[in-house]
Amino acid sequence: xxxxxxxxxxxxxxxxxxxxxxxxxxxxxxxxxxxxxxxxxxxxxxxxxxxxxxxxxxxxxxxxxxxxxxxxxxxxxxxxxxxxxxxxxxxxxxxxxxxxxxxxxxxxxxxxxxxxxxxxxxxxxxxxxxxxxxxxxxxxxxxxxxxxxxxxxxxxxxxxxxxxxxxxxxxxxxxxxxxxxxxxxxxxxxxxxxxxxxxxxxxxxxxxxxxxxxxxxxxxxxxxxxxxxxxxxxxxxxxxxxxxxxxxxxxxxxxxxxxxxxxxxxxxxxxxxxxxxxxxxxxxxxxxxxxxxxxxxxxxxxxxxxxxxxxxxxxxxxxxxxxxxxxxxxxxxxxxxxxxxxxxxxxxxxxxxxxxxxxxxxxxxxxxxxxxxxxxxxxxxxxxxxxxxxxxxxxxxxxxxxxxxxxxxxxxxxxxxxxxxxxxxxxxxxxxxxxxxxxxxxxxxxxxxxxxxxxxxxxxxxxxxxxxxxxxxxxxxxxxxxxxxxxxxxxxxxxxxxxxxxxxxxxxxxxxxxxxxxxxxxxxxxxxxxxxxxxxxxxxxxxxxxxxxxxxxxxxxxxxxxxxxxxxxxxxxxxxxxxxxxxxxxxxxxxxxxxxxxxxxxxxxxxxxxxxxxxxxxxxxxxxxxxxxxxxxxxxxxxxxxxxxxxxxxxxxxxxxxxxxxxxxxxxxxxxxxxxxxxxxxxxxxxxxxxxxxxxxxxxxxxxxxxxxxxxxxxxxxxxxxxxxxxxxxxxxxxxx
Amino acid sequence: xxxxxxxxxxxxxxxxxxxxxxxxxxxxxxxxxxxxxxxxxxxxxxxxxxxxxxxxxxxxxxxxxxxxxxxxxxxxxxxxxxxxxxxxxxxxxxxxx
Numbered sequence: 001x002x003x004x005x006x007x008x009x010x011x012x013x014x015x016x017x018x019x020x021x022x023x024x025x026x027x028x029x030x031x032x033x034x035x036x037x038x039x040x041x042x043x044x045x046x047x048x049x050x051x052x053x054x055x056x057x058x059x060x061x062x063x064x065x066x067x068x069x070x071x072x073x074x075x076x077x078x079x080x081x082x083x084x085x086x087x088x089x090x091x092x093x094x095x096x097x098x099x100x101x102x103x104x105x106x107x108x109x110x111x112x113x114x115x116x117x118x119x120x121x122x123x124x125x126x127x128x129x130x131x132x133x134x135x136x137x138x139x140x141x142x143x144x145x146x147x148x149x150x151x152x153x154x155x156x157x158x159x160x161x162x163x164x165x166x167x168x169x170x171x172x173x174x175x176x177x178x179x180x181x182x183x184x185x186x187x188x189x190x191x192x193x194x195x196x197x198x199x200x201x202x203x204x205x206x207x208x209x210x211x212x213x214x215x216x217x218x219x220x221x222x223x224x225x226x227x228x229x230x231x232x233x234x235x236x237x238x239x240x241x242x243x244x245x246x247x248x249x250x251x252x253x254x255x256x257x258x259x260x261x262x263x264x265x266x267x268x269x270x271x272x273x274x275x276x277x278x279x280x281x282x283x284x285x286x287x288x289x290x291x292x293x294x295x296x297x298x299x300x301x302x303x304x305x306x307x308x309x310x311x312x313x314x315x316x317x318x319x320x321x322x323x324x325x326x327x328x329x330x331x332x333x334x335x336x337x338x339x340x341x342x343x344x345x346x347x348x349x350x351x352x353x354x355x356x357x358x359x360x361x362x363x364x365x366x367x368x369x370x371x372x373x374x375x376x377x378x379x380x381x382x383x384x385x386x387x388x389x390x391x392x393x394x395x396x397x398x399x400x401x402x403x404x405x406x407x408x409x410x411x412x413x414x415x416x417x418x419x420x421x422x423x424x425x426x427x428x429x430x431x432x433x434x435x436x437x438x439x440x441x442x443x444x445x446x447x448x449x450x451x452x453x454x455x456x457x458x459x460x461x462x463x464x465x466x467x468x469x470x471x472x473x474x475x476x477x478x479x480x481x482x483x484x485x486x487x488x489x490x491x492x493x494x495x496x497x498x499x500x501x502x503x504x505x506x507x508x509x510x511x512x513x514x515x516x517x518x519x520x521x522x523x524x525x526x527x528x529x530x531x532x533x534x535x536x537x538x539x540x541x542x543x544x545x546x547x548x549x550x551x552x553x554x555x556x557x558x559x560x561x562x563x564x565x566x567x568x569x570x571x572x573x574x575x576x577x578x579x580x581x582x583x584x585x586x587x588x589x590x591x592x593x594x595x596x597x598x599x600x601x602x603x604x605x606x607x608x609x610x611x612x613x614x615x616x617x618x619x620x621x622x623x624x625x626x627x628x629x630x631x632x633x634x635x636x637x638x639x640x641x642x643x644x645x646x647x648x649x650x651x652x653x654x655x656x657x658x659x660x661x662x663x664x665x666x667x668x669x670x671x672x673x674x675x676x677x678x679x680x681x682x683x684x685x686x687x688x689x690x691x692x693x694x695x696x697x698x699x700x701x702x703x704x705x706x707x708x709x710x711x712x713x714x715x716x717x718x719x720x721x722x723x724x725x726x727x728x729x730x731x732x733x734x735x736x737x
Numbered sequence: 738x739x740x741x742x743x744x745x746x747x748x749x750x751x752x753x754x755x756x757x758x759x760x761x762x763x764x765x766x767x768x769x770x771x772x773x774x775x776x777x778x779x780x781x782x783x784x785x786x787x788x789x790x791x792x793x794x795x796x797x798x799x800x801x802x803x804x805x806x807x808x809x810x811x812x813x814x815x816x817x818x819x820x821x822x823x824x825x826x827x828x829x830x831x832x833x834x
Binding site for chain 2: 710711712713714715718719722
């Protein structure tokens with residue numbers, strides 16, 4: 001079996017139609033960002049003397065009073081002199097985004113080569129044999145197929161834009177080269193994650209992006225809250241990684257293969273719907289829940305906003321957190337064999353979507369709103385891949401990468417302006433709190449327009465990108481709820497059909513809330529009277545072109561990105577447009593899995609579909625109308641003067657006290673048990689006490705007994721000698737008799 | 738004849754052992770050791786009538802070693818006496834563990 005899978009690889013590499021195209025340079029895709037990491041990393045070491053936070057968004061993260069005080073101290077120190085730009089900043093600005101742009105150009109070239117080719121067999125480029133151990137044979141091999149191509153284009157494309165934005169946002173930071181080193185390293189690992197031709201290589205990327213996420217969340221590590229947020233992200237992700245590992249072990253022990261081709265070749269060994277494949281899929285989903293911030297492991301993502309805003313855009317919105325969605329799409333073959341696991345994915349996704357959306361309603365920190373929005377939208381993606389609409393899930397992944405990156409970069413632009421204004425007037429207010437903003441549209445007109453585009457896209461207003469992707473997910477749920485293997489499956493005693501209708505309702509409710517909280521954010525930030533302050537107002541201005549330029553590109557993508565995968569009802573309206581481009585593109589990878597879960601008919605009747613679209617549009621518009629009519633930006637007061645909220649609002653503002661509950665239920669018991677049992681009991685007691693010191697005590701006691709024989713009295717020795725001689729003699733005599 | 742000689746040898750040896758065990762004076766203990774050596778010599782000589790001259794050769798060896806031992810042993814006892822002003826074994830326990 002293993003041999004046959006290896007032969008498949010060999011034939012795929014040599015005889016593949018892509019073999020003589022730009023695809024043979026696929027190894028350069030991750031290698032270029034790695035080169036950027038090395039160069040920027042070395043540059044960051046050359047001027048290590050000047051380290052410290054010059055955080056454009058550092059003034060008041062809203063974590064606690066202590067962190068604000070410490071920020072004020074750092075801020076005050078910076079007021080005395082001009083910010084010293086890193087002496088290699090110009091070179092870093094060239095290398096950092098440059099390697100990404102080169103990677104993107106190469107990705108585009110490979111994409112052009114792949115377009116006319118039948119991709120039913122992926123192109124696999126084997127670099128070297130990585131782990132040849134007994135039955136386990138793992139190559140360091142990169143796999144190009146339509147799915148990884150889409151991911152590579154998103155990562156390098158959106159990544160390049162965010163890198164360019166970072167030049168404007170971060171270049172006055174003393175840790176500028178370090179920032180780009182981490183960012184480039186992140187892209188390297190992310191590309192490894194999506195290009196790896198087997199699960200172990202993917203896992204390397206999976207862990208690597210986790211590391212970079214940790215490094216970048218804690219980029220301004222001199223503030224305790226930021227360092228803690230990084231640790232939180234890292235530790236919560238370990239739980240998910242455990243699931244990923246167990247799933248890999250189960251795959252290897254049962255199929256004997258870990259590369260995607262080998263698993264595809266031997267998957268018929270697994271019994272469809274059986275407990276084994278369900279277990280494997282559920283463990284994989286545990287990994288996804290950690291990496292992609294789903295219930296109950298979502299808690300790290302909102303805290304991850306402690307990092308620089310472009311990092312939030314790239315890692316914690318557009319790319320890394322969508323790795324879980326990619327993993328499920330990549331494992332679609334396995335998930336399509338496990339309807340129960342797929343239903344779990346859809347249910348968790350739906351609940352997360354609604355749950356996070358409700359929290360987003362009452363956040364005041366502009367980045368926290370977007371963070372919970374990201375968790376919610378990731379829930380949508382999981383609903384999509386959970387019901388077997390893999391193309392729809394990846395489609396939403398892509399549009400979300402566009403509009404959420406735009407929203408984050410836009411909020412970065414707002415924070416940048418707010419921070420500059422507060423810096424100029426030596427104010428110490430919170431530059432990220434929406435209560436301190438208001439009426440910014442006249443100062444930041446470009447950002448204002450672009451963020452509205454993204455808001456309309458995420459809310460699901462027609463022709464903007466999010467409308468198509470979200471609608472496709474919801475209609476897929478509806479379509480699968482009747483007459484599909486998913487509907488016929490039973491999930492913990494609940495019929496799959498009922499569960500899917502419930503997920504659909506969750507999705508609709510989340511869509512309504514999405515429209516509301518996004519409009520709320522826009523109203524409070526850009527509309528109504530300005531609450532920045534008399535003096536600060538004069539210093540508010542639009543960011544430089546390196547920052548607005550990427551915003552414009554992302555704005556265009558957010559607006560028209562949906563045309564990459566137009567649904568059937570839309571192409572019947574306008575027949576000139578190509579329909580379902582992305583779905584057809586991904587067909588070789590996820591087509592059979594999609595068909596298996598879709599059952600007999602994949603599509604709804606046209607009338608039903610039109611009805612669903614009508615419902616979705618109504619809900620989106622209703623959400624915006626509710627927000628516009630009910631919210632009064634004019635009534636807001638500055639953060640420092642705002643009263644405490646009460647009741648449900650207070651509960652939402654405190655995120656349902658989930659962090660506090662985890663603290664009480666998990667963190668504190670863990671610490672108590674670790675201290676009392678593991679440390680004091682096992683480590684100090686048994687290991688140190690019994691084993692280490694115990695053996696020493698035993699040797700000492702034994703030596704003391706021996707030393708007592710050495711009395712120094714010759715008489716005693718003589719007695720012992722004689723008694724011994726007599727005893728020996730007696731023994732001899734007795735033996736001779 | 739042999740029996741009497743061996744009996745005498747055993748008696749002498751036993752006296753030597755008892756002396757070593759009971760006396761506290763290093764000189765007397767030393768003399769008792771010599772007594773034990775010579776008891777053994779006696780049995781060597783007695784048994785050589787039965788088993789040939791090997792026993793007599795051994796006696797020569799034992800006497801040689803005993804002479805050397807006496808020289809060294811007495812020298813040590815004198816040294817101890819100079820150091821401690823006593824040769825009582827009860828007071829000599831510098832090698833106590």
